[in-house]
Amino acid sequence: MGKRKDVLFVEKINMRYTSEMEKAMQGSHGIGYEEYQLKHDVRMEVEQRREKEYVKSQRMIADIDRKIF
Template sequence: MIIDPLDMEYTSDMEKAMHGAHGVGYEVYKRKHNIRMKVEMKREREYRKSRRMIAGLDSKVNVNI
């Protein structure tokens, strides 16, 4: 049995968010591997950037304590 993790129900709010953040709808994201990889790479970059920002803020807070 194969479970498709992309076979899920999605709402209109999720569709709007996908278009707003990545410029593509969920159906395109689901069907096109190259689009999915671009979206996931962008998400990864944004995640890493946010983690670096948090680490920087944490180090500033810890110095001032």
């Protein structure tokens, strides 16, 4: 069998965004959508940060649920 070669394709994300979305991105992550769209490494950092925040919020909800019930 031949070796499998993984290939990563990075493309610009075609998104329409509002000034409110731009302000939120700047406030939360310190970058604009244009940079987010163009730079894969920046996009990965943002998405990893979002994932960590999501997991943290889910743990907080579970802790609160345990205390209530």
